[in-house]
Amino acid sequence: MSSPRAWGTNRPTGPRMSDNADTDADPYTLHDGDEGENGERGFVFWADEMADEIEVRAPEEPIVIKGGISPSGVPHIGNVNEIMRGYFVAEVLRERGHEVRQVFTADDKDRLRGLPRKLADLEGNIVDLGEVDAGALGRNLGKPYTAIPDPFGCCDSYGDHFSMLIGRSADLLGVPIEIESNTAMYEEGEFEESTRYFLENRERAHEVLSKYQDGVDESYIPFLAECENCGHLTDQITSVNLDSNTVEYECVDVEAGEQVIEGCGHEGTATLREGKLPWRFEWVAQWKALGVDFEPFGKDHAEGSWPSGQDIARNVFDFEPPVPMVYEWFTLDGEAFSSSAGNVMLVSEVLDLIEPEVLRYFFAKDPSRARDFNVERIDLLVDEFDRLERIYFGEVEADDREEQRAERIYPFCVEEVCEARIRLPYTFAAVLGMTDDSDLREEIARREGHIPEEAPDWAVEEALSRVESARNWARETENEYDYDLKRTELPDVEVDGNTKRALEELADFVEEGHTPEEIQGEIYEAAKRNDVPVGDFFATGYRLFFDQEQGPKLGQFLGKLDREFVLARLRRER
């Protein structure tokens, strides 16, 4: 067997179950051409396909679905893949009558290797490193996240702080996950048996791992000890004593990217609970300890960790690794997520702009496709969701494919299927954000036909809540829906003679006191009387009040504002 192995070549026929290393499971599980039990293919929802793969193995109940990240910093919406991809599969299995646990490991025994530039408090506010005690963090490089004080002082440790944020992200999306702290699992001995087994069979472990990694020599010992003197994790294990379940170690320097984290040189003894396994072994130990049946992971793991992990599971241990599923990474506004470059977005920030069901819908889409989460055009995502919803309720026509898709996917996106809901079109909601007057918002929405006469109060309230979201979006992106009534300053507007006369006539009309509808009519009349093209005259009006080319229905809107201001502005006095 060559190294690295050409395990991708068995893709077309690779069986899911195997008892030898020549039939490894391809992690690109989606659309892989395997026949289902009765030869049916053509899934409209990828989670159905994954659920089939899991059911074929007849797993014990409860079925365990896992995800996990290390709580090293701000958990952003890229990390939500780990939560939501597993969630949809869990829900499909629950629908089929299975009991399912969705667990999420906080890989918090990992060591802090560098200082993140951005952190986030528990409310999800991003703060710069400089705003917390950076020095205290710097002195803790090399220690496990759970052995480092919380820079915000609100949780027991750095690791707990960011695990808490991950949990809150899941809560916000309505996903019930059980977070398992790696640190706690080590302390409670959950990994002790596996650790002991790896150390006992370290030649075998080395033999398997060396197929995937260079630079692991004969003396390789798969354990990192936590130094009793300085708290750093060290991989310098000098001897293993399985009779007492301990190792001897020396606290040595660690390379972390560009820099070196210095060890203290202490030589000591650690139990198997006072340290950790290297990642590739740890992952397998998690599968074993938790009985994991399914695990989605990013494409970064697909070519490295996964092939070695499943090999270790089968050939060092003797158990079947979980059904894998690779998901493509997505970009944020066309760029990779990067906390150091500030290109991150928290779930809580996204939910300031869109409803949770829309974000859930984003993650219901095909995981194998690379895509962009585009904040500028988030209205398109919302429109797409609204259309899915309308297709589901049979309110718009669509082809069979779309109908099947909506029928299957929509119920998993919403907390509760409710036909009586009302959705204001997102960009229309953004326009309503021009006024803070909630009664006026509702009145305009009703007049434009977006709220039916007999709509119940709760539905109206929920519909109007989108206005706040859409306004946040308009403001954040400073786009054309960022309506802001220019009350304090007169926008710079060029006005020719005809337009000037038309504006004066309109001002006089308003001064006489008329209904909003009459004012709207007068805008047309004033323009026509003075040979000003109607479109141009409206544009001038929007310019004067909003410094924009477009806006809400002008007459009705001006009729609602205080007359004194409207008159002064039409006469361009202030």
Place this chain on the structure above:
RNA sequence: GGGCCGGUAGCUCAGUCCGGCAGAGCGUCUGGCUUUUAACCAGACGGUCGCGUGUUCGAAUCGCGCCCGGCCCGCCA
């Protein structure tokens, strides 16, 4: 250098596993609603399905080669 994933209309995306007229929404343009202003309605515009090649009666779809973007093949996770 080797491997893997992605590349479909100006934008956001379906369709690719299973070959059968290249699609949706948004956008743009034109017209209509005897007041174009988030409008709405009707119609139109918009594509070398990354490029090439092979197989086929027929290729976005299958094979091979190439281009571009990203990831892995060191450490770490």
